[in-house]
Amino acid sequence: MATPTADTTVPADASGGALREQAEAHLRALAGDSARLREDQWTAIRALVAEHRRALVVQRTGWGKSAVYFVATALRRAEGAGPTVIVSPLLALMRNQISAAERAGIRARTINSSNTTAWEATYADVAAGEVDVLLVSPERLNNPEFRDRVLPELAAGAGLVVIDEAHCVSDWGHDFRPDYRRIRSLLHDLPDGVPVLATTATANERVTRDVAEQLQAGGERQDTLVLRGSLERESLRLAVARLPDPTARLSWLAEHLPKIHGSGIVYTLTVSAAQETARFLREQGLEVRAYTGQTDPDERREAEDDLLANRVKALVATSALGMGFDKPDLGFVVHLGAPQSPISYYQQVGRAGRGVERAEVVLLPGREDTQIWEYFAGLSFPPEQTVRQTLDVLAAEGRPLSVAALETRVDLRRTRLEQMLKVLDVDGAVRRVRGGWEATGRPWSYDAERYAAVTEAREREQRAMLDYIDLDTCRMEFLRRQLDDPESVACGRCDVCTGEYWNTDVDPGRREAAAEHLDRPGTPIAPRRQWPSGMDTLGVGLTGKIKDDLRAGEGRALGRLTDIGWGNELRRVLADDAPDAPVDERMLQGVVRVLATWGWERRPVGVVVMPSRTRPALINDLASRLSRLGRLTPIGALEYGGAVEQRKHNSAMRLAQVYASLRVGDELRERLAAVQAETPGPVLLVDDYTDTGWSLTVGAALLRSAGAPEVLPLTLATTGG
Template sequence: MTTPFNTPNNTLHDRGLAILRRLVGRDDAEFHPGQWEAIEALVAHRRRALVVQRTGWGKSAVYFVAALLQRAAGFGPTLIVSPLIALMRDQVAAAEHAGVRAAAISSANVTEWADITRQLDADEIDVLLVSPERLVNPTFATEHLPDLVGRLGMLVIDEAHCISDWGHDFRPDYRRIRDLVSALPDTIPVLATTATANSRVVQDVAEQIAPARDLDDVFVLRGPLARASLRLGVLNLPNPTDRLGWLVQHLDDLPGSGIIYCLTISAAEDTARALVEAGHDVRAYTGRTDPEERSTLEEALRDNQVKALVATSALGMGFDKPDLGFVVHLGAPSSPIAYYQQVGRAGRATENADVLLLPGPEDQDIWTYFATAAMPTQERADAVLGALSEGQVLSVPALEARVDIRRSQLDLLLKVMAVDGAVEKVRGGWRATGNGWVHDTQRYQRILQARHDEQQAMLTYEHLDTCRMAFLTGQLDDPSASPCGRCDVCAGPWYPTDIDPAASCSATTILDRVGVPIEPRTTWPSGMDTLGVGLKGRIGTEEMAEEGRVIARLSDLGWGGPLRDLLRNDANGVPIDAEITPALAKACLKVLAEWDWGHRPAAVVRVPSVTRPRLIDSLASGLARVGQLQDLGWLDLEHNAPRLDSSTNSAYRLRDVHDRFNVGPQLMSRLSHLGGAPVLLVDDVISSRWTMAVAARVLRRAGSGPVLPLALALTH
């Protein structure tokens, strides 16, 4: 390959500097301290390197310059393993500025894969970016990766803390990279980069990329992590109404445009809706946002077309807006390190940026849920291997009908087992390799303890009486951690603490809204015959439930809190069965009043409950009395029906409920006198929607008219 940088009259440094200046678009640009040292270690000495530097320092410049220098020396393309599609798009665009011929293979550009493959074969690509998940793709792993590795010029592992069990954003697919590294000749340079690694993570990552595990041969560059532009603060407010009211009133006071982070999808959607209705130009950005729309929203924020994106962690690693003016958290992340990474997106190219945390008492419950849901168990792994015995290849939906594991947990478990060599992804699904899988109990206990310690540190951060920046960088073992002189502890609160009654009223009005629509189930899960249930295909319209309603999701900002209080368990994990509160009863009546049904229901039927019969009875009887509806009583519960497990996946929930209910003679008689009028079917919580689907089917087959499901809460 011929470039203007490979003439013998130019030193390696001069050629690298010329590339850097093209990359940043400035003729006077110079390397930051440490940048050239890392590039030299990679290119001149073929070393393995780990660069831990704050966001915005210029880690991408290191690997783009090194990649072009490697190409100029006659080496093959650089492979960058990058975690997010948004990051890939940014990196490809940045590479073009430096004359780097870059391409990305991800789920967002499937139509371009064939052309990218042709370019790779023709040696027309300098840098290829792939996600860690792509490494497990059967086609890529067997048809493209071996050839690419055979002529690789350099391997880059971006956001390398994901390799480590101790990294705050550990991902199972990233563990495959250690196998990729070990398969490389020691002469191929490897670069790992991250902005968020404490000493334990640095040690772990260095061990994994070291040639022959020789740590002395790993070039480690760690720089100071404090961001002088950031002004940190924490404002503790007592309830969601006050927190949202503060945003409604003061969002426009924050500089420029920014990000408002929430812990759950529903909280982000609620917050975005509330701010839009209060006149603010914001958009929601969550895991439910379509990939195409995500790109549009990212560009809108970069171009300052919106005041803020209200986002979950889906707007995560890699989003780059150098002049981002603020980051606000409505709810705290579960660790100071994760928090540092998210707030580090602000103020990269500005002198000042505001960072404010508005924590809530519900944060700890959310942390616990996410921490425990991700942990694999031996029992679940054995169930998967049993289902995949005798060489069977099964898709994830087919596996769901054979193992009682929820989809999100099953996907994660398969990734963990694949990394450990127990299963492999092939065309058509997954199959067992013949290797067993043994739960590393000590390892997972250490990880859980580490997560617990991080949560406690986050709680400490919320109530500090010393510098907040020093605390965050100290959590990352930064030896240069020192007071910043800018945060609300060092210099006093820089943010207003007042909440105007009008803003509070606006937030109250929005959070007081009730009535989340519940779409009915329309198709039985595939593979139910393997569970002894003879249901398949579409559910007949004459047996299907109508669209239902709940007051709110359990994770909602407004009614989520009162619902969680009512539906809580005691200290032994046993559901507390109490009568419905007056406030929630009033909310249910409001749901009914605003329900846009075609025909008003004439009667109420209860879903029988093993855990909360008192609660359901008080709700149904109250609705019947106030709404002047006939009270038809309960569906019959099959003898010895067990308590249902809310964690059960879709297929197993249907198995457990498909014959759970009956219409007794008395209820049958009462239904016959309704003349086909709609019936309100009342329960406490809707989770999988199969309880309502089966109960509605039973009622319809007994002669009922349309069945309208109503419950207090939706679990997700």
């Protein structure tokens, strides 16, 4: 395959300037009477419409990439071509683009997981020629029914195919998504003459090459046309404000956000940080809303609308608010914690300043950022032994297996297992069908060299992000160089270029309020209500709903490992290399406050300890001191029967492990009976942390079977967020 080039030479269309005049007219309908096509926009449109080429457009956010495909759609439809199919990762955030397209007379519809009831009507409208643009989520491409029944007709009848946020196609990209790899199959099966456009604002040279090569799928064809422009953003004022701790950073936010013009986004690294920060800012009188991947879809749409209409000062968001969100007058982007990659950082700050002369971009890094990066680093491709085991299981079964069923056979967490299966699907080793996944029997090799290189690339990006924080040269130039922008020069606007740095002094009163907010302990632990499916495969006779008389009550943790308050201390104490030592006084008092504010219906009468091979001193000390302080009876500890193998990672295998080994000893059973005979009531079940929740679930079931009327889990930490 020829190496893709950045050659922008396209033969003139037969109609001379007529095509451009039509294109300009469609652009004015889309963007207003003063709108004019940029030369690269026109080059891309001409290549798609007149030459039916495949093109990759790498241009900064706000440049007008969507105008290219909407104008090309209008021109193609006028020629009698079929609808444009746009593959986009965040359809909910493209509602404003859809509205703009429809104002210009372009009829747009979507197919995604949130509108399943409308699919059949949408298919009918497409068949009737009443849809100009069909937006499809990448996950749909490998839905068996959609892939086998709908996609072939769409591909055969498409007038244009668009891959939005095309860096997701490449596993070298900062936001690789395995579902996007299905696009290669889509492109391979397209009829000759169907033009293809891929767009992104965040692709370095390596990702650009990779995507351009994938666009040429389908045999020998003309090289992909690559249009790569300057990534300069003249409105952005980049800065870093170094503050000593989370308390100072929250105080800084509360003090400075009201002074920044307009509305904007405050990005956090975790769900819990977004929720905590939003709560604190609201307590300080700011109109803000939290926005995360765990936010209800309707609430997310309301939050987007509130920001678009400037009804809130900011959305405090995770990366769930990113690609596709279009608010030209966004006045600021502040990061509470540094992302893992300067490329993803550029993508996020690119939301700001698209339609205003000045937008503030401030990074508030934390010393704990690298710990959070490490916490979320578990999605690398699994080792070959695990992958081979998965393929062997599917081949031996001879029928489709669901992800839940595979969890009983392969020790990977569900998210990582699903990611692995999607990659294997693209590689042709497995196939998603009705009922789950099946092996194809095709030869497959483990590309250890590539996986290692991708991991190294991620590590280089992390080191580069740390370099960005400590820069003594232009920040925008640094980001543009990370994206291989050949026109990178000093911007003259960032804090380093101007010597104008944000004041990092914080008001003592605000700092005290922030400290009080972050020091509030207590996070609910929701009880498990359903046993995993397929446990009989592991020799465990548990199925269906957990019986009411065996279920744990709602528990409490001091905090989450991802919290910006207690999380820092919890990660330190519970680190793999941390010594097993008695709980420190501050942490103990935090747990005491959790108990004081629990609000239980019946006060506990005793304490039971979970057994631990790694932190027995910590857990036993915590339980003992709580018993004394709360005047609760120390009942004893559950036991592990026999040797306990290395801790399992996924839900089903962890349940099988604790179900087989955890037990109530005779002494504990007798003491529990004696306590309940004297003063009936709930018991606390104390552990260091909870992850899958199955240790506490099984422990609670055993204790309730032994006579405890209620079991209330209590841990130092819970994972998540």
